[in-house]
Amino acid sequence: MTRLSAAVPPWLAHALRAQRGPIPWSAVLRGALAGGPLLLAAVLSGRSSIGVVAALGAMLAGINDRPGSRRTSVKRLGVPALAGAAGLLVGSYAGQHASAAPLTLLLTCLGFFAGAVSAIGPVASGAGTQLLVASAIGAGMPLPEPGWQRALFFLAGAGWLLALRLVLPTPGATSGDYRFDGERTAVAAVYDAVAQLLDAVGAVDAGTRRAGLTAALDHAEDALAGPRLRRRAGSATERRLHAQYAVALPLAEAATALAWAGDAVPARAAEGPRRLAAAVRDSTHTGPLPAPARSAPALRALDDALLHAAEAFDRGAGGNLHTRRRTAASLVRTALDSGGREYGLRVALSFGAGVAVAQALNHARWYGLHTHWYWLPATAVFLVKPDLGPLASRVLCRAAGTVLGAVLFAGLAALLPRPEGLVALVVISGALIPVATRHFAAQTAVVTVLVLALVMVGGEPQASWNRIGETALACAIVLLVGHLPTPGQRGGGVRARLARAHDAAHAYLAHVLSGSGDRTGRWVLRREAYRALAEARAAIDLAAAELPALARHTEGTEEVAAVLERLVDTTTACAVHLDDAGRLPARHRERIAELLAELTDAHEHAGLDTPEAPRLPVAV
Template sequence: MPRPFSVALPPWLTHALRAQRGPVPWNAVVRGALAAGPLLLAAVLAGRESIGVMAALGAMLAGINDRPGSRRTAVHRIGVPGLAGAAGLVVGTYAGEGLGAVPLTLILTALGLVAGAVSAVGPVSSGAGTQLLVAAAIGAGMPLPEPGWQRALFFLAGAAWLIALRLVLPTPGALAHDFRFDGERVAVADVYDAIAELLAAAGGEQAGARRAALTAALDHAQDALAGPRLRRYASSSAERRLRAQYAAALPLAEAATALAWAGDALPARTAEGPRRLAVAVRTGEPCGPLPAPARSVPGLRALDDALLHAAETFDRGGKQTGSRRIDGEKTRSDNADDKRGAAPRSDVDAAPHSDTGTNPLDRGARQTAHKGLRLRPFRTKALFRTVTGQGGREYGFRVALCYGASAAVAQALHHVHWYWLPATAVFLVKPDLGPLVSRVLNRAAGTVLGALVFAGFAAVLPRPEGLVALVAISGALIPVATRHFAAQTAVVTVLVLALVMVGGEPEASWSRIGETLLACAIVLIVGHLPTPGQRGGNVRARLDAATDAAHAYLTHVLSGADDRAARWALRREAYRKLAEARAAIDRAAAELPTLARHTEGTDEVAATLERLVDTTTASAVHLDDTGRLTPRHTERLATLLDELVEQRERAGLADPPADLLSA
């Protein structure tokens, strides 16, 4: 029988066709419908269409950053870019009014250099850099009667309105509990589910993917709980309970990673305990008896202890549980079988644990919880190194060149909407937003589709009420459209063109298409030009940061320190840095071959670092249990360190720290 004909698509095309999956975020859809549209309607009824355009623009850009997560995380994720956009409006407006074309282009280019370098820090900084540059171009080119400070004020009002909706409106299905913490609750429950999936996949081919999924869940929960009010003295019992439940998941995740590293399949009941804990987090109900795994190896003994500690944590934080509480007259082992429905243990396993106050597992979790989960402290020096480092310099240079070139070309063409060209270039050139060619293809396709759809609606809709309704519908579609860049571009194009017409300018669908295609051409050309220094700076900087984090984690484990909270924090940082490096490598690999070749071999370095951190985790668990490492652990660590040196050399990376190699 002949084989079916199939063609392997190149990575840059595969990425362009890829879309995110998942349920429709109906709560975000409702917020989108209530954001830009009502603000614009209120301004139209008041006869101040121009301020409505600014407020709706702020709400639209805030809606793009309105992603799933906790409410307090959303304040930071939406608010910081909103402030940056307001600053961009002020700078752009006054520069556009007082400067000629050449000095204005130089100012915008310098702004692009700074915003691009800052964007290398992380997602929130990248969003702030994007809004800063987009708003600066709009302020310099959009003819509105208000001065710069008023434009910025109404832009901020639009972003603040969406933040208010995010804080006030409950998520559907979350009214049974304190709905303010629904995002945190879901994030912590997902961690326990990811632990269960990793335990179920141990010994199989999916173990590596499940460990990566656990890292993503822990990162998401850590961010969700790191809001401004989650500090040492929490403001409610719900906050304290969620923080303690997250801290209790850290030793479980550590034990599950060690068991997956061992490579042995586990009984199905091993994953049942974390699954019941996940349900308890979501529902607020007691977790009930938790099945205890056989305590035959160090990893299973660590998992058993972590399950017992988690059950006690849920018991202390719950309203009422189905099992006895721990009191001062009983040791933890006295209640262990009652708590988890375990079979009787051997005399060795039945030895009493130390009390809750001195047990290292409990003490480490308490320290982690009481520190407010500030596992990634704000470090000015580290931030400055990122901005001025290799990744920040390359990022800033690329953004500044594309932004400045597009602003110069646009002003030379003397087009009434010249600000569209540099604003479009910003969305295309940002390396952290996706591969360059993928974004260019999707941007072009989405703009053409959106412009054609708007032209059809503009021909039949009444004005301005029909355009306001179109803005509200587009705002509601943004949370769904963000799953694919072409879809997002189409929806945003419709919304922006509607705003332009409400502001009193003529219909501009065809000029929008032309200027977008011109911006795509500029970005493609500039993006593939040779630059000073070594290319792939962002990937290399991420890998160096991951290597440093792995070094700190390994050094702490081998030192024999008994600080569990510090070890878990270092482990979290190592896996987070690895995830960031892996994401940057995957984006670089989806570029055209002329750019992708600059990061060849970096995926092997990341894979070796992941195995090194996994082995370090397994070593930590074994050291806790026996106080010494087996030859398997030491030989594996030595082999991985040797491989790391060779692979970094082949990839053109600097040698790892000398003390890492001597560890």
């Protein structure tokens, strides 16, 4: 780490950091073909207002159009779009029939509900965001259509983008059925991650590679767990991909056990997984696979897993998708736990305060907000989302992006013909959104240009400076709400995720030490333990990058997560050794006991409730 990077505070370092990767040209094409053509068709037919609503639906769906499989996109784009349509419907009728005070109360309650639901996961978070943004737009945007028509046109815009996602082939996808290119890429990445972990055994970056393997397995599981593209058992391609993912699980288990042991492995051990990755990616046969030495339990497990994988690849059928099963009751518990309640309260306060301030300014006819008062609460919704970065970072990025986008649009609006130039801006902005989502400031700038263009196409005056003003107000509201004391202990989101990771780790440990021969059940528990740990680690890293006044509430939680990770790794090594020898050596038993004691100490240091640890069965 350089002196300069060490001197930069974490919240500012996060604001300066952008995601990297190849340009998603397929998403760029979909963005260009989504909102712009719909808006143009509406303008030519003399119904520009419905084009504005449809383009808004396409824009919000475009923000959720991330790399992945087609089946995943059905849920990732479709569920938030349905929530947005519902919000637009509720907001439209509430805005027409409720006065300022009841409207503010209704939207504040909706904010608590959407915030609590957002704690469930990324798709739920996107749904909560669109619910609130669309409800604010419905309540405040002057449109001639009734609420039910607005909701239908909003859904049409989002549905059009989803249809493009399902139908258009990905550039460069030349092998196999192009509809499954995302799934193939995700499964191949698992085998590549196994190979990378094997290369790092005994090295300092083995932990990072193990985390990369977890991320690859999570992504592949999600890519394959969406709705089938054909009914019943699915196509032969689907069944083959399920089988290829299923046989990757014992490979990942063996590689993790080898990394835990830390003993050097032969270089050829990683060659087999790499050939399997190429076979998945190119839809070809594996050919002969180099067998590793069988001098240790984990190496024998790796060799057995490679043989099983080669057989499954050649057979190309079978394979149960060992995916997580989340019941409705568990989802409700997640929404109502400490993290869901805390986030729901902050969303409700930020969104409700935005509505109240905007309504007051609207009544006083101040600042020009009587036309676009809904911008203030809608902006607050994006600012309060923790998955967009630490609070200070996202406020800084939102302010900078809004100023840049507003100034850019003001210059372009003075030069471009209307409405043709404005429609062109919508097309260009839609194409840029998939690239701009890599940094919140860039995304804000692009969305600002797109929204301002839509406002003018809808017949309203140029509003760049109003946009800057409402962003400044929203930033102030969210900064204030974000630092307000709340009932109970702060850092509820981190603590709730750590509690779930703890429960998942101990369920996995108890299953392995019970001596059960149910390997399928073991792999499900192992996947859940590592996924829960990854979610907890992401929340901890995000909280650590907050301003000191907020970051102090989660001090010590990183050590809890680190001990849990070591415990799950050790449990995996125990599972592999039990498969090989039927009993655990003293080294493994002692290490588990040490880690359970460390976990108790880490909980006490972090101020967390000390959970009861499972007893080691005498049989092992």
